[in-house]
Amino acid sequence: QVQLVESGGGSVQAGGSLRLSCAASGGTFSAYAMGWFRQAPGKEREIVAAINWSGTTTYHADSVKGRFTISRDNAKNTVYLQMSSLKPEDTATYYCAARLTRVATIRASTEVNYWGQGTPVTVSS
Numbered sequence: 001q002v003q004l005v006e007s008g009g010g011s012v013q014a015g016g017s018l019r020l021s022c023a024a025s026g027g028t029f030s031a032y033a034m035g036w037f038r039q040a041p042g043k044e045r046e047i048v049a050a051i052n053w054s055g056t057t058t059y060h061a062d063s064v065k066g067r068f069t070i071s072r073d074n075a076k077n078t079v080y081l082q083m084s085s086l087k088p089e090d091t092a093t094y095y096c097a098a099r100l101t102r103v104a105t106i107r108a109s110t111e112v113n114y115w116g117q118g119t120p121v122t123v124s125s
Helices: none
Strands: 003-007 010-013 018-025 032-039 046-051 058-060 068-073 078-083 092-100 119-124
Touching: 003 092, 018 032, 018 092, 018 119, 032 068, 032 078, 046 068, 046 078, 058 068
Parallel strands: 010 119
Antiparallel strands: 003 018, 018 078, 032 046, 032 092, 046 058, 068 078, 092 119
16 A cells, blocks of 8 residues: 655745655555646646656646656655646646556556545645
8 A cells, every 4th residue: 555645735926836745655666657636626637747667758738848847756755746837727736646557657547546635736826
């Protein structure tokens, strides 16, 4: 059983930056592709970014490309989401996700084996 604990969320003004962290425990971190999803009130959960087990392959949704960057540190069992140039439409609860695979990343919530509890991000205009 893998436990994922997010941190780093909060409130920021438009144009600002935040870095989310997700610390994993209870499993072999390098066996998992990792990802970040978000869910705004009244909307479905959507993928934001994903990274393969080694960090050599990443995916960023078009809505965040060029503004957000996913990375991981396997020595620290942690995945990060650096968010810059934040917009009010980025306001959501952000969830860390893990998928047991070394041959792919994550593209859909149905592929996720473990979820974090979520961390809220609020961007004001």
